[in-house]
Amino acid sequence: MLFNSDCLFFEGHFPNNPVVPGVLLLDTIYGNLLKIGTSDIVGIDNARFYNTVLPNEKVIVKINDMPGKVVCTVKNDTGKVLKVSYIKAQ
Structure with missing residues (x-):
């Protein structure tokens, strides 16, 4: 996954120190889960951010479906x- 430096959200998040908004990371992962057929997500149980993602920085997403x-x-x-951790419908 890669967020190009010309994405408009970098202008306001944050000026002179652009980072990918955390909510955008969460939403992008969720969208990709839907694309691969995981459509029974009902919420987020826990989300922990450890570091920032910068413009043009490649990130890898590992998915563990349990x-x-x-x-x-x-x-x-x-x-x-x-x-x-995304919660599945019961």
Whole structure:
């Protein structure tokens, strides 16, 4: 996953120090879960941010689909960026 430096949200988040908004990371992961057929997500149980994602920085998303939840870990070249648990419908 990569967010190009010309994305408009970088202008306001934050001026002279652009980072990818955390909510955009969460929404992008959710959208990708829907694309691969995980459509029974009803919410987020836990989300922990460890680091920021910068413009043009490549991140890798690891998906662990388990009973009752999907745990996603996002990493960049320096380590873990985000770990989030999405709750599945029962």
